Amino acid sequence: MKRVVSLWAELFALSWRRTPGVVAGNLAVLSLGVVATSGTAVALARAVDGMAGGNRTAAVVGAAAAAVCYAVSHMSGLMSGTLRVVAVERVGFTDVNSEIYRDIGTLQGLEHLERTDFLDRVTTVSRSAWGITNSLWGAIGMLADTLQLVVLLCLLGTVSPWLLLLLPAACLPLLANYRAQRLVTAAETETAEDFRLQRHLFELATDAGAGKEIRVAGATAALAERQSAAWDRAMRARYWARLRASAVKAAGWAVFTTGFGGGLGLVVWQAAHGQGSSGDVVLTITVAATLRQAVQQTLARAGETLDGMRLVEPFLWLRAYAARDRARTRGTETAPGSLREGIRLEQVTYTYPGTDRTALDAVSCTLPAGAVVAVVGEYGSGKTTLVKLLAKFYRPDSGRITVDGYDLATLDTDAWRARISAAFQDFGRFRTVFAETVGLGDLPHKDEPSRIAEAVAAADAESVVGSLPEGLDTRLGRELGGVDLSEGQWQKTALARAAMRQSPLLFVLDEPTASLDAPSEEEIFQRYMDRARSLAARTGAVTVIVSHRFSTLSGADLILVLDRGRLAEQGTHEELLALGGRYADLYGIQATAYTAS
Numbered sequence: 214m215k216r217v218v219s220l221w222a223e224l225f226a227l228s229w230r231r232t233p234g235v236v237a238g239n240l241a242v243l244s245l246g247v248v249a250t251s252g253t254a255v256a257l258a259r260a261v262d263g264m265a266g267g268n269r270t271a272a273v274v275g276a277a278a279a280a281v282c283y284a285v286s287h288m289s290g291l292m293s294g295t296l297r298v299v300a301v302e303r304v305g306f307t308d309v310n311s312e313i314y315r316d317i318g319t320l321q322g323l324e325h326l327e328r329t330d331f332l333d334r335v336t337t338v339s340r341s342a343w344g345i346t347n348s349l350w351g352a353i354g355m356l357a358d359t360l361q362l363v364v365l366l367c368l369l370g371t372v373s374p375w376l377l378l379l380l381p382a383a384c385l386p387l388l389a390n391y392r393a394q395r396l397v398t399a400a401e402t403e404t405a406e407d408f409r410l411q412r413h414l415f416e417l418a419t420d421a422g423a424g425k426e427i428r429v430a431g432a433t434a435a436l437a438e439r440q441s442a443a444w445d446r447a448m449r450a451r452y453w454a455r456l457r458a459s460a461v462k463a464a465g466w467a468v469f470t471t472g473f474g475g476g477l478g479l480v481v482w483q484a485a486h487g488q489g490s491s492g493d494v495v496l497t498i499t500v501a502a503t504l505r506q507a508v509q510q511t512l513a514r515a516g517e518t519l520d521g522m523r524l525v526e527p528f529l530w531l532r533a534y535a536a537r538d539r540a541r542t543r544g545t546e547t548a549p550g551s552l553r554e555g556i557r558l559e560q561v562t563y564t565y566p567g568t569d570r571t572a573l574d575a576v577s578c579t580l581p582a583g584a585v586v587a588v589v590g591e592y593g594s595g596k597t598t599l600v601k602l603l604a605k606f607y608r609p610d611s612g613r614i615t616v617d618g619y620d621l622a623t624l625d626t627d628a629w630r631a632r633i634s635a636a637f638q639d640f641g642r643f644r645t646v647f648a649e650t651v652g653l654g655d656l657p658h659k660d661e662p663s664r665i666a667e668a669v670a671a672a673d674a675e676s677v678v679g680s681l682p683e684g685l686d687t688r689l690g691r692e693l694g695g696v697d698l699s700e701g702q703w704q705k706t707a708l709a710r711a712a713m714r715q716s717p718l719l720f721v722l723d724e725p726t727a728s729l730d731a732p733s734e735e736e737i738f739q740r741y742m743d744r745a746r747s748l749a750a751r752t753g754a755v756t757v758i759v760s761h762r763f764s765t766l767s768g769a770d771l772i773l774v775l776d777r778g779r780l781a782e783q784g785t786h787e788e789l790l791a792l793g794g795r796y797a798d799l800y801g802i803q804a805t806a807y808t809a810s
Contacts, residue, residue, distance in 0.1 A: 216529055217522055217525050217529075220345075220525060220528075220529065221348070221349045221352055224304065224309075224345075224346060224349045225349060227304055227308055228300050228304050228346075228349070231303050231304055231307075231308070232299065232300055232303050232304075235296050235299050235300045235303070236300060238292075238296050239293055239296040239297060239300065239350070239353075240353075242289045242292045242293045242296065243289070243293055243353070243354065243357040244357070245285055245289045246285075246286055246289035246290060246293065246357065246361070247357055247360050247361045247364060248282075249282045249283070249285040249286035249289060250282070250286045250361055250364075250365070250507070251361070251364045251365060251368060252278065252282035293354070297347075297350045297354075300346075300350065301343060301346045301347045301350060302343075304346050305342045305343045305345065305346035305347070306342060306343070309342040309345055309346050309528075310342035312532075313338055313339060313341075313342060313528070313531065314339070316531050316532065316534075316535035317335060317339065317531070319535070320534075320535060320538050321538055321605060321606075321626050322538070322606055322607055322608075323601070323606045323607070324566055324607075325534065327565075328566060329406060329409075330567070331534075333405045333406070333409070333527075334527035334530050334531065335527075335531065336409075337524065337527045338524070338527040338528050338530075338531050341524035341527070341528060344520070344521050344524040345521065345524050345525055345528050347517070347521055348517075348518055348520075348521020348522060348524065348525055349521075351514055351517040351518035351521055352518045352521075354514045354517075355511060355514035355515050355517075355518050358507060358510050358511040358514050359511055361507050362383060362507050362508065362511055365507060366383065378472065378476070382468055382469045382472035382473070383469055383508055385465040385468045385469055386462065386465040386466050386469050386508060386512055387465075387511065387512060387515055388465065389461045389462050389464060389465025389466075390462055390465065390512050390515050390516055390519075391515065391519060392458075392461050393458030393459070393461045393462045394458070394516060394519040394520070395519075396454045396457050396458045396461070397451070397454050397455055397458050398519075398523050399454070400450050400451050400453075400454030400455075401451060401454075401523075403450060404446065404447040404450045404451060407443045407444075407446045407447040408443075408444075408447040410443045411440050411441075411443035411444040411447065414436055414439055414440035414443065415440055417436065418433070418436055418437065418440065469508065544621075544622060544623045544624045544625045544626055544628075544629070545623070545625055546619055546623045546624045546625060547624075547625060547628055548616070548624055548625070548628050548629050548631075548632045548718060549616065549617050549619070549718070550752070551718070551751075551752040551753045552583070552616070552617055552718050552752065552753035552754065552755065553582055553617055553753060554581075554582055554617045554618060555579055555580050555581040555582040555583075555584065555617070555753075555755055556579070556580040556603065556614065556615070556616050556719070556755055557578070557579045557580070557614070557615045558576050558577055558578050558579075558580075558599075558612070558614050559577055559612050559613050559614070559615065560575045560576070560577050560611065560612035560613075561573055561575070561576045561577070561602065561609045561611075561612035561613070561614060562574055562575050562576075562609060562610050562611045562612055563598060563602060563607060563609050563610050564610055565598075571778050572595050572598040572778055573595045573598055573599060573602070573609075573778050574777075574778040574779045575612070575779070576595075576599070576612075576775075576778075576779070576780045577612075577780070578773060578780055578783055580755045580757065580771070581755070581770070581771070582617075582749075582753035582754075582755065583749035583750070583753045583754070583755070584749070584755055584756070584770040584771055585742065585745045585746075585749075585756045585758065585768070585769045585770050585771075586755060586756065586757050586758070586769060586770065586771045586772075586773065587757075587758045587760065587766040587769035587771070587772045587773070588600075588757060588758070588759045588772075588773045588775065589759075589760065589761070589763060589766065589772060589773070589774055589775070589796065589799070590774060590775035590776055590781075591776070591799075592761075593777070594775040594776055594777060594778065595775045595777075595778040596723075596759045596775055597637075597638060597723055597759065598778075599759075599773075599775070600635075600637075600721050600723050600757060600759060602614060603621075603719060603721070603757065604630065604633055604635065604719075604721065605621065605626050605629060605630065608622065616629075616718070632714075632716070632717050632718040632719065633714075633717055633718070633719045633720075633721065634654065634711045634712070634713070634714045634717040634720050634721070635719075635720075635721035635722075635723070636704075636707050636708050636710070636711035636721070636722050636723065636725045637707075637721070637723045638723045638724040638759070640703070640704060640707035641707065642689075642690075642698075642703050643689070644688075644689050644690025644692065644693050644695065645688070645689060645690075646685070646686055646687065646688055646689070647678065647681060647684075647685050647686070647687050647688075647689055647706070648662070648665050648685040648686065650689060650706060650710065651665050651668055651669060651706060651709045651710050651713065652664075652665055652710075652713065653710060653713075654668065654709075654710035654711055654712070654713030654714060655713035655714045655715075658713065659713075662685070664713060664715075665709075665713075667712070668709045668710070668712040668713045669709045671708075671709065671712035671740055671741070671744060672705050672706075672708035672709035672711075672712055672737070672740075673705065673708075673736050673737055673740060674702075674705040674706060674708070674709045677698070677702045677705050677706065680702075681696065682696065704725070705737075708722075708725055708737065708741075711725075712744065715751075716748075716751060716752050716754075717748065717752070717754055718752055718753070718754050718755070719754065719755055719756075719757065720744075720745060720748055720754050720755070720756040721756075721757050721759075722741060722756070722757070722758045722759065722760075723759040724759055724760060724761065725737065725741070725758070725760070735765070738765045741756075741758075742768055763796075763799065763800045766786070767786040768786075769785075769786065770785070771783060771784070771785065772784060772785065772786060772789055772796065774789065774794075774795050774796045774799075776795055781794070781795045782794050782795055782796050
């Protein structure tokens with residue numbers, strides 16, 4: 214709670230800097246509302262006492278004051294809502310939203326996008342800027358409502374001190390509401406995975422690409438059944454949580470209603486026995502009606518605030534996570550202009566968070582400067598993990614990676630990545646203009662047609678551009694009114710993007726031709742082998758190629774064979790065949806399969 218209050222103080226200070234007039238106006242309006250609501254009850258009581266005592270002036274003044282107070286109370290509610298929206302939009306949609314996306318986008322690693330416990334929070338917080346900022350004004354409104362509640366109860370105390378006992382009774386619904394909201398929030402957190410699963414299954418069933426396979430397989434009914442089961446599990450737990458929450462809130466209201474009914478009866482008894490005036494009865498009844506509304510409004514604001522706190526928790530988690538990420542050694546050393554020695558892995562071990570299986574186990578090898586290095590192995594052998602470590606998406610649990618003798622951890626992360634070109638197996642499909650989706654590979658040159666044309670040629674993607682209705686200016690993505698590409702065309706686009714940088718130190722091709730046919734694959738590999746040699750001569754760049762097709766890798770200078778996370782063999786194609794080990798077995802199996810086909 215201390216962290217939440219600290220965040221609210223920070224948001225309030227930010228709101229004051231952004232919109233001081235709006236903030237001051239809202240606070241003033243809320244204060245007027247507190248005074249006006251109580252003033253209405255007092256003025257009515259004076260009007261009734263004036264009429265009962267034959268004092269017309271007091272009656273008229275009281276009635277007029279009640280009318281003015283009621284009008285002020287009504288207008289303050291309307292104005293407060295409007296001012297609140299302005300304040301929330303100004304801060305929530307600019308500062309808070311920007312901070313959320315900046316924190317997500319500048320994290321060095323990928324764990325927050327690959328682990329479900331992280332992804333749950335990231336998904337929630339990415340859409341919560343409004344709710345987080347609104348929670349501040351919900352808390353301020355709740356304080357104003359609570360103050361109004363206390364003032365109303367104090368008015369009742371002037372009629373009879375016994376009515377002050379209604380104050381703790383009025384707190385019970387608030388406490389019950391807090392407990393009820395905690396039950397609902399806990400249930401939502403516990404069922405987040407089932408809820409996300411059912412949403413994923415629904416999206417699969419309504420996705421055109423997946424829909425073809427689902428219908429051919431006849432899996433529509435099974436998929437719908439699983440989606441329904443996941444939905445039922447999530448909703449059942451949430452239903453029972455809401456049921457328990459309703460019971461808790463009902464109990465709180467029952468205690469308050471019973472206490473208030475007794476208090477009202479006491480006032481009527483006093484008036485009947487000459488211990489109070491008619492104005493006291495009117496005051497009590499007026500406060501009774503207002504008090505019920507005030508308690509409900511306080512509870513509503515409390516619920517709104519608690520609901521906002523549900524969003525605040527993942528926001529604070531993201532902020533702390535990003536702060537820890539920034540506090541880690543991001544590196545200050547500048548990447549070398551060219552490689553002379555190369556990249557070396559020294560006893561590198563890495564295990565993905567949340568698992569106990571080692572992805573890489575004490576791997577040691579040297580990737581010589583200017584070399585084309587192929588990484589092979591069966592699925593799950595650690596090939597892609599190795600590439601991600603080289604790109605600083607992860608850091609080794611033990612061991613280290615050096616670049617020309619510099620520990621990779623000491624190199625500035627952004628500067629190192631600026632010297633990397635990469636086409637990954639799970640490449641991005643950026644729905645924008647074709648020229649821009651290629652140009653993203655080197656942002657400083659993304660608007661240079663000649664550079665884009667060279668990259669397109671390097672990826673053998675001229676035919677892709679030629680098939681587009683507006684060539685390089687064609688918008689991609691049917692969802693945005695553009696055209697869609699085939700899987701192979703998307704892959705060639707990713708390869709073109711990887712060819713934009715002309716002076717990388719590390720050139721990564723992770724399964725670069727998995728979606729291409731054999732002739733295109735051969736053509737692409739030949740072009741990129743030529744590019745690798747050109748980069749080697751220019752900057753001493755190391756080219757790392759991850760592929761499961763051994764026939765295309767025979768020209769590599771060095772081949773690393775991974776097996777269940779360990780480096781089983783290394784050498785040239787000829788050396789490994791002569792060794793007769795794991796590589797020779799895998800190569801023979803694949804060669805036989807291609808010959809048979």
